[in-house]
Amino acid sequence: MQGYNHHEIEKKWQDMWEHERAHETPDHHPSKENKFILTEFCYPSGNLHVGHWYAFGVTDIYARYQHMRGYNVLFPVGFDSFGLPAENAAIKNGGDPRTWTYANIEKMRGQLRSIGARFDWSREIITSDPEYYRWTQWMFAEFFKKGIAYRGSAMVNWDPVDKTVIANEQVLPDGTSERSGALVERKEMSQWMLRITDYADQLDDDLESLDWPEDIKASQRAWIGRSKGAEIDFIVTAASGVHPITIFTTRPDTLYGVTYVVLAPEHPLVETLLEHVTNNQEVRAYQESVRSRSDLERQQSKEKTGVPLVGIYAQNPINGIQIPVWIADYVLPDYGTGAVMAVPAHDERDFAFAQKYELSIQMVIDSPIEAVPYTEHGTLIHSDEFSGMHSQEAQDAMVAKAGGKRTTTYRIRDWGMSRQRYWGCPIPIVYDPEGVPHAIPAEHLPWTLPDDVDHTPDGTAPLARSRELHERTERIFGAGWTPEVETMDTFVDSSWYFYRYLDAHNQETFCASDAMHAWMPADMYMGGAEHTTMHVLYSRFFNKALHALGHVPHPEPYTVRRNRGLILGTDGNKMSKSKGNVIDPDEQVHYVGADSVRMYLAFLGPFGVTHNYPWDTNGLVGMRRFIEKVWRLSEKIQPSDNLAPLVHTTIRDITHDMERFKFNTALSKMMILVNAAEKEGGIARHHFEILVQLLAPFAPHAAEELWRGLLDHDSSVHNEAWPLYDETLMATEEYMLPVQINGKVRAQITVPTTITEEEVLALARQHETLAQWTDGKDIKKVIFVQGKILNIVI
C-alpha cells in the first residue's frame, strides 16, 4: 500500500461516490427510519470560506454517523441566490446579476464537492430559479388572499446605501443595516407587509416544546416582546366633546397612584386636543423638535423632555380624579397605545419625569425598603377597597372597576418585505386600472423577473422600468393593468426552502404531502447565531402561516436547533479581508486534504454551541499527523492483540459523544486507541476494521481507502453499520484505585475488580506511602466506592 496521498484518494472516492450515486436518498426506505439533517444553505458569494466548511463539513460528520446508525439520512444542499451582492457586483464589474450568480454557483458546487459530504445533489435547489420562486410567489399569493400579506403604510427602515427598505430584524442594535452597514433612516412608506404579529403568541408559546438552547429561545422571546397588561380609558371632557385617552399598562394595580397621563408627541389625539390648549405654540414647537431628532439621538439621550397640554385634564376612571395631560418623548408612538398613565411612585421613568417637572407623587404600594420609586409588586395602600390586597390579586378587579380590558401587546412589528431592488423574487401582484391589487393566478406563475432592466439602484423600483413586464401585464390582464414593481426580501425565499428539498422537482405543488410527512419536522437544524431573530423567526412564522392555511402538516419546522460559533482568524479576530486574516480553505485542503480540515474543525471544541474558535494551522497539521499515524498502523496488522477492552470502551464512549455533538472528544478517544495500538506494536484486523468504521464519518475519504483498498472490502465503509460494543469484552481483572486520605489523593493501588471494602483497606494499610499517614492514627471513617475511590478519614 502507498503512503497517504490525499490528492489521489480524495479525488478517487469523490468520483466513485458520484458514480455510485451513493448519496441519493429515497423518501422511503424499506427498513430504515428517516432523518432530516439540515444546515443553513449558502449565499453564492463565489467563494467557499472556512465558515462553510465548519457548517457543512462538521455537520456532515453527524449526518454520516446517523447514516451508519441505520437511518435513511437526508442531507441536502442548495443556494440562497437572490440578493444585493449580485447586483452590487454587477454594477461594479458590468454584466448582470444573473450571470454573476450562476457562475458563482457553478464554482461553489465544485468547492462544496471537495468537502466530501454526503450531499444529495439530486435535490439541489436555487432560490433564483423560476421553478423555485414560482412557489415562493404561490405562497405569497395565498397569504395575500387570506390577508396575511397586505399593503400597508408604516414607519420603515431606509438603507441609504443599498437604497431599499429593510425589515426591523435587519437593523443592528447600533442602528446600522445588517447588510450594508449604513446608518438606517426612518421614513413613513407604503409597502408589502406580512402579518407576523398575528402569530406572535404562537411563536412565543411553541418555543416551550422545542429542543433548542435557552439562549435562542430567550432571544426570540425578547424580540417578540410579549407583555400582558390592560387598556384603560382616561376621559378628557372638552368643549368639542368627550375624548378618551386609551392607555396601556402592565400595572393596573397602581391605578390609584396615577398623577398624570402622557401621550407620545406623535399621538393622533394631540391634534384634536390642540384647539383646547392654552399653550398651543409651545406644544407645536415641542412636536417639531421631537420630529427633527433622529431615532439614534432619541435613543442615546435618556434625558426626558415634555410639555403639558395646559387646560386639558383627564379623569382617572378608578377614582374620578382629574389629572394633567402631558406629551413627552419618553412615550413611544408605536408601542402599546402610544399613551401611558404615569405612576411616579412606582415607575422609574415616571419618577424621573415627575421630579424634573415637579409633578405630584402618590404612593399606592407599601414599600418594605422605603425606596422611591418602588417598582416591585406588593401590598396596596391608599387604594379604597383594594387597600390591603396584593398587587396580583387586585389587578383584575381594578381593571373591571376602571372599565378597562385585559390586553397583550408585542414589541415585534409586521414584517416589511418589499424591496426597491432588482435581483429578487417579483411580488406576484398586479393592479387593476383602479389601482386595486390582485394576486396573479397560479397558472401565470412563475411570474418571471424581467431582463430588460437597468438595475442601478436609484431608490425607485427597477422593475418599473421594464417594458416587457408592463406589456406582459396588459397582455394577460388587460389594458390599464399594471404590475407590482417591488421584489421580495430574500428572507422570504429562505423561509420555506427546506420543504423544497423534500420534493425538489415537483411541478404540481411546492412539496407533496407525502414527502412532508416523511421528513418533517427536520430532526436537526444547524446554523448561525446571527439568524436567531431573522431567518429562524421568519421561517417559523412562514411555517405557522402555511400550517394555518392547511398547506403543511406540522406547526414547527424543526424541533432541534443548534447554533454554531465562528471560526476566527489566527489572531483571534473575526476573519475579514481588511484585517488580512482570512484563511482560504481551498489552500488548506490542497496542503493537507479535506479529511484533515474536517477533523481539525471537529476537534476544536464541542459543536452546536455558540462559541468562537481561532484557526490554528499547527492544530491542522496535528490532525494530518493523526491520519498518517492510522496509515502507519495499517501496516502493522497482526493476528491478535490485547486491545479488546479499550476498543469496546472506545466504541461506547465515542457513540455517546456523537449523540451530543462532542466530536472533539470522540476524536481524542480514537487517538488514545491509536496511541495504545502503537505501543502494543500492532493491531488485530478486526479491531482495525472497527477503528476505520469509527473514523469514517470524520475522514470519509481516508476511511474508504483503508476499507475498500487495504482491507479489500467490496462495498463502502459508509454503508457499514456503526460498530456496537460488547460489555463482556470490556471487563478487566484489575484496575488502579486512587486512595485518598482526608479527601486528598495520596496513592494509587492496583486491585482486583471484585475487591471488598475490608480487603482494600487491608491493602491500603500495607502500602508504604499510605502507612505514613495512617500509622498510629484512629480511622474515623472509610468511604469505598467500587471502581471509583477509597477515602480514609483520620
Add this chain to the structure above:
RNA sequence: GCCGAGAUGGUGGAAUAGGUAGACACGAGGGACUUAAAAUCCCUUGCUAGCAAUGGCGUGCGGGUUCGAUUCCCGCUCUCGGCACCA
C-alpha cells in the same frame, strides 16, 4: 438596567446522577536517528519548595454544604450574546 450563556495550564480544550483536575491535541524544552535537515520515535512540561523521596498551593473572587466540590447552594467580579425610555 433586564434576560441568557460563560470564566479551567503558554494555547484549543477534557472531566459534571459530587469521586485521581488538566484527557487529547498544539506549542515549548531535552534526547535518539541523520553528514545535515525534514519526517519519525523517546522523555519532560499547572504553579511552587526540594538533589530526591515527598510536600504546599491550584478550576474568576468570597463564603457554605460534604469524607470528598470544576460539578450543588448563597453572595460578588468580569467576558460574550440578546433586549432596552416597551409603560
